[in-house]
Amino acid sequence: MSEATPVQRPRFGASMDIRYADEVASFAEFLRGFDLNHVELRAGYLDVRANERDAERLRAVAEEFDVTYTVHGPHLDVAPGNVNERLREATVAATKEAIELAAAIDAGGVIVHGGSVRTRYPDHVREHTREQAVQTLRECAEFAAEAGVPVCLENQRDKRETRRHTATPDRLAAFLDDVGVGDEFLKLTLDVGHAKATGVDYRRFVERFGDRIRVAHLHDNDGTEDAHEPLPSFRSVAADIDAPYNVLEMKSRADVERCVGASDA
Numbered sequence: 001m002s003e004a005t006p007v008q009r010p011r012f013g014a015s016m017d018i019r020y021a022d023e024v025a026s027f028a029e030f031l032r033g034f035d036l037n038h039v040e041l042r043a044g045y046l047d048v049r050a051n052e053r054d055a056e057r058l059r060a061v062a063e064e065f066d067v068t069y070t071v072h073g074p075h076l077d078v079a080p081g082n083v084n085e086r087l088r089e090a091t092v093a094a095t096k097e098a099i100e101l102a103a104a105i106d107a108g109g110v111i112v113h114g115g116s117v118r119t120r121y122p123d124h125v126r127e128h129t130r131e132q133a134v135q136t137l138r139e140c141a142e143f144a145a146e147a148g149v150p151v152c153l154e155n156q157r158d159k160r161e162t163r164r165h166t167a168t169p170d171r172l173a174a175f176l177d178d179v180g181v182g183d184e185f186l187k188l189t190l191d192v193g194h195a196k197a198t199g200v201d202y203r204r205f206v207e208r209f210g211d212r213i214r215v216a217h218l219h220d221n222d223g224t225e226d227a228h229e230p231l232p233s234f235r236s237v238a239a240d241i242d243a244p245y246n247v248l249e250m251k252s253r254a255d256v257e258r259c260v261g262a263s264d265a
Contacts, residue, residue, distance in 0.1 A: 010238065011068050011108075013038025014248040014256050015217075016045045018076070022253075024052050028065040030253060034260045039067050040111075040215075040247045043074040043098050055104035062105065069107040070215055070245050073098040073140075073151070080115035081133030081165075083125070088132050095140045095151075103147040108245050109214050111189045112140060112151045114166040114175055126163070133165055134178045141181040152214045154189035155205060157197040157226050167198050169208040187214035190241055193249070197226045206241055216243040219250065230259035 013036045016027055028039055046053045062069060074094040082088040095112060102110045115133035117126045137153065144151045153176070158167040166172045172188075179186065188205075190213045195202040206213065218234040221227040228249055231237065238246040250256045 009244045010242070010246055011038035011244065012036050012235075012238070012246045012248075013040065013067065014250060015040040015072065016042055017249075017251060018042060018044035018048060019251060020045060020253075023049075024058060025061045025064070028061055028067045031067070031256075032065050034257075036248075036260070037067050038070070038245055038247065040070045040072055040245075041101075041107075042072040043094070044076045046101075047074075053101065055101060058105045068245070069102070069105050070109050070111060070152075070247065071098050071102040071105075071107050072111040073113075075113050078113075080113060080136040081117060081129040081131075083129060083132065085132075088136055092136055092139050095136075096143050099140070099144050099147050099149060099151065103149045107149060109150045109152040109187060109189075110144065111154050111215060111217075112137065113156055114153055114164070114172075116156065116162045116164045119161055119163050130165055130175075134175065137175075137179045137186075138181060141179060141186040145181075145185040150185045150187045150214060152187040152189040154191055154215075154217070155194050155198075156191075157194040158199075164198075167194070168200055169204050172205070173208065183212050188212050189215040189217060190243065191217035191219075191249075192231070192237055192241075193217065193219040193221050193226060193228060196223055197221050199223070202237070203240060213241055213243045215245045215247060216241045217247050217249045219248065228255075230255050232259060234259060 117129040155166045156164040192202040220229045220231040
């Protein structure tokens with residue numbers, strides 16, 4: 001947002017999953033009915049509903065319903081650390097496209113992933129994959145600085161057969177150090193569900209990274225899988241994190257209603 005029109009923070013809203021058939025305007029109206037004022041657009045959703053990608057139309061929706069945006073960069077079938085350089089470059093190009101859209105609609109940031117590697121691969125492959133992912137994030141963050149909108153690196157959940165480069169505070173810190181871009185345009189997204197499914201208390205990320213956390217992804221699970229269930233305590237969790245943008249990541253409108261309706265606010 002421009003300096004002339006400061007954002008009222010914190011903002012609370014929800015993410016537009018690829019499963020959704022809603023138009024952005026319809027979803028914004030739905031959220032406003034619950035006094036939520038933020039929409040996170042997801043690249044996958046926009047890829048299958050290209051008519052919703054128009055920046056002028058999105059700005060009009062934001063003005064009509066008084067909502068702000070964040071944009072989740074491409075992550076379906078995307079590997080920031082792809083060992084094939086042309087495919088890695090394609091990930092960078094697709095993310096830059098998301099950054100350009102975010103800048104055009106005054107979005108608060110672009111959520112990006114740090115990638116992963118199969119644990120069964122030998123050391124030299126794991127090392128190469130991580131180096132590729134670091135290069136991808138570096139290029140995206142540098143482009144974000146040119147565009148004037150930050151990328152927000154998200155902690156992903158670990159899996160038994162997959163090592164995620166950002167799953168724990170230590171790994172995330174080491175990854176950020178290797179990317180080597182300042183914190184003005186390389187921010188963080190704290191996903192509390194991913195932390196829980198990894199066995200990490202989300203407050204450890206808050207203690208470690210504090211003001212660098214720009215976006216909070218709010219959902220719940222039983223600790224064994226990334227179920228994206230409603231999180232009734234989302235407002236108290238958001239207060240712990242103190243991020244400018246707080247996003248419910250649910251699988252349906254009904255789940256958003258369950259979450260907000262049972263809120264402890």
